[in-house]
Amino acid sequence: MLVLSRKPSERIQIGDDIEIKVISVDGDQVKLGIAAPKSIDVHRYEVYEAIIKENNQAASSKEDVLSVLKNL
Incomplete structure (x- = not known):
């Protein structure tokens, strides 16, 4: 893991497309601005x-969805 120190309004560049900017630091809270292409999901x-947990649950569903739909 790369660990960097930044001050407010300083930035970090990831590749050509992702920029992270330190917006503010207030006590133990840091506000970041993230500029990334819309094709890249950015989540807390x-x-x-x-999301991963829900996707795993949906993928491991015991019911065969196609057979349920056929019976409708």
């Missing part, structure tokens, strides 16, 4: 974990 980590 806890939201990302919830």
Whole structure:
């Protein structure tokens, strides 16, 4: 893991397309601005974990969705 120190309004560039800017630091809270292409999903980590969990649950569903739809 790369660890960098940045001050407010300083930036980090990831590749050609992603820029992270430190907007402000207030005590133990850091506000970041992230500029990335719309094709790249940007989520808080806890939201990302919830998405992964929900996708895994949907993929491991015991019911065969096609057979349910056939019976409609």
